[in-house]
Amino acid sequence: MSESYIQDLFAERIGGIKFGKETKIYKFEKIKRAKAAARKAHPNVELLDFGVGEPDEMAFPMVVEALKIECAKPENRGYADNGIQELKEAAAKYMEKVYGVKDIDPVREVLHSIGSKPALAMLPSVFINSGDAVLVTVPGYPVLATHSQWYGGRVVHLPLKEENDFLPDLDDVSKEDLKKAKLLYINYPNNPTGATATVGFFKKVVKFAQKNNIVVVHDAAYAALSFDNKPLSFLSVDGAKDVGVEIHSFSKAFNMTGWRLAFVAGNERVVSAFGHVKDNYDSGQFIAIQKAGIYALEHPEMTEKISAKYKRRLELMVEALNSTGFSAKMPRGSFYLYVGAPRGTKGGVKFKTAEDVSEYLITEKLISTVPWDDVGNYLRFSSTFIAKNEEDERRVIAEMKKRLGDLELVF
Numbered sequence: 001m002s003e004s005y006i007q008d009l010f011a012e013r014i015g016g017i018k019f020g021k022e023t024k025i026y027k028f029e030k031i032k033r034a035k036a037a038a039r040k041a042h043p044n045v046e047l048l049d050f051g052v053g054e055p056d057e058m059a060f061p062m063v064v065e066a067l068k069i070e071c072a073k074p075e076n077r078g079y080a081d082n083g084i085q086e087l088k089e090a091a092a093k094y095m096e097k098v099y100g101v102k103d104i105d106p107v108r109e110v111l112h113s114i115g116s117k118p119a120l121a122m123l124p125s126v127f128i129n130s131g132d133a134v135l136v137t138v139p140g141y142p143v144l145a146t147h148s149q150w151y152g153g154r155v156v157h158l159p160l161k162e163e164n165d166f167l168p169d170l171d172d173v174s175k176e177d178l179k180k181a182k183l184l185y186i187n188y189p190n191n192p193t194g195a196t197a198t199v200g201f202f203k204k205v206v207k208f209a210q211k212n213n214i215v216v217v218h219d220a221a222y223a224a225l226s227f228d229n230k231p232l233s234f235l236s237v238d239g240a241k242d243v244g245v246e247i248h249s250f251s252k253a254f255n256m257t258g259w260r261l262a263f264v265a266g267n268e269r270v271v272s273a274f275g276h277v278k279d280n281y282d283s284g285q286f287i288a289i290q291k292a293g294i295y296a297l298e299h300p301e302m303t304e305k306i307s308a309k310y311k312r313r314l315e316l317m318v319e320a321l322n323s324t325g326f327s328a329k330m331p332r333g334s335f336y337l338y339v340g341a342p343r344g345t346k347g348g349v350k351f352k353t354a355e356d357v358s359e360y361l362i363t364e365k366l367i368s369t370v371p372w373d374d375v376g377n378y379l380r381f382s383s384t385f386i387a388k389n390e391e392d393e394r395r396v397i398a399e400m401k402k403r404l405g406d407l408e409l410v411f
Contacts (some may be wrong), residue, residue, distance in 0.1 A: 080284030
């Protein structure tokens with residue numbers, strides 16, 4: 001079997017005969033390579049990694065212990081298919097306790113997923129035919145958009161601009177795009193901007209969806225990480241359940257990264273259709289993990305502790321960044337800071353893109369960030385850097401401040 005034979009069979013959606021032969025290196029791979037090169041060049045210098053987009057700690061010991069106990073029970077072996085009813089009921093109670101959403105039917109309006117990413121990947125197969133359109137905020141998480149394109153859909157980007165508080169301008173969507181649009185993807189608190197939605201914005205989304213016959217998919221991965229106010233759910237707004245669903249991840253809210261557990265809640269018909277597709281993709285998450293997830297849902301105070309840590313770190317990071325020339329603002333949720341990128345240094349270095357800045361920071365000062373050049377030029381700093389305790393947090397941030405200050409950045 002020749003290599004060319006296989007190469008000729010690759011689907012066009014992943015590049016066809018060009019798959020694996022493109023020379024373009026995407027930013028996350030560039031960052032990975034730059035970090036490796038910096039570590040090799042400076043083996044005795046600590047790399048300050050503010051680019052990681054996942055929690056820096058393990059799940060709480062009580063959750064781990066719950067998994068250990070459930071793993072040993074014979075009744076938890078076997079396929080879970082579309083999930084156990086106990087998890088659905090726990091999810092419905094969690095939505096009421098944490099978000100004040102009181103009308104979620106645990107039988108027909110909740111379904112688990114093996115992480116939020118598969119849910120975002122599967123939902124386009126529920127709705128998108130060739131020629132349909134999806135409205136997707138940018139910058140952002142691309143999974144739903146990518147899979148929509150794979151089904152022949154067209155992606156309409158809704159830019160998140162600082163002057164609009166990083167909320168999409170729904171009034172700016174063209175009539176032509178609205179005629180073809182079936183899905184609207186939003187994500188608040190937002191990755192990467194750290195922006196939070198308001199009740200007023202969610203109300204506008206509901207009216208927009210009703211008027212244009214569009215299904216809303218709200219990726220609520222960071223929704224529970226709220227600093228000053230009660231966490232806000234899209235489903236808490238009147239009419240939201242009539243037009244869409246919300247996806248909740250255990251990874252960010254409970255430090256359960258890698259456990260691969262989430263749930264989709266909201267519109268009964270959307271949840272049912274998602275379940276139909278999902279049933280042909282997987283056989284459900286391990287029941288013991290689902291039961292450990294139930295323990296987490298029953299103890300939202302764990303998330304409050306996690307949020308307090310991120311808030312503490314972000315406040316220190318805002319001060320440090322602003323002292324070196326950045327214009328950082330404290331977010332009301334998530335664990336990210338999204339700041340305008342510098343244009344150069346007083347020493348004469350010039351930057352055309354945020355990606356240029358990111359590579360420079362890694363190479364020159366071993367500071368890792370994530371660049372975004374989709375709508376303006378920005379850097380994302382994450383508060384999920386590795387630190388042993390609060391004293392170590394202050395040390396890491398002070399070191400970042402010193403290194404950035406040495407560069408004499410120009411904005």
